[in-house]
Amino acid sequence: MKLFQTETRERRTLVAVFAITFSIAVLLTAFFQTQVVQGEQYALRSEENRLRPIVIPAPRGNIVDRNGDIVATSVTGYSVTLLPSAEEIVTATLRDLAPFLGLSEQRIQTLLDQRRRRPHDLVTITED
Structure with a gap:
């Protein structure tokens, strides 16, 4: 057994x-x-798939006071923003865009310093 x-x-x-x-x-x-x-x-x-911008138009219009006078209105605004990337790419991109956006060498250095402090955030180069 x-x-x-x-x-x-x-x-x-x-x-x-x-x-x-x-x-x-x-x-x-x-x-x-x-x-x-x-x-x-x-x-x-x-x-x-890292970034997929989806534009959703906001339903906006004029803001008026009680007399019907326009107090505020919608305007289109644009900004140039850099995505997080390798530092060499960011530096080269800023140097390439500088003549078109009127960026000084000092402004480029400021943007690079800002990117070094927060490397994973978007860097806004210029806005309307």
Whole structure:
């Protein structure tokens, strides 16, 4: 009787070890497939999905006082903003935009210092 129990226990242990080994092999294969084989594809998709501006026009109009005189009105405003990126790219972009936006060397240095202090924030170059 003990011999039968020992064989059964050994068989169960062998089946459990095989099942665990097979499960780990499946997980490692999926990990390898995702990270190594498809890693570049996912990195590209991530980079493309980093920023997706959605313009939602606000329902605005004129604000008038009790006599019907316009107190405030809507105007379109624009701003030039830099996304977080490598410092060399930001510096080159600022130097390329300087003639068009009328940026002085001092203003460029101020913007670069601002970016160094908060590297993950947007940097507003100029606004209307």
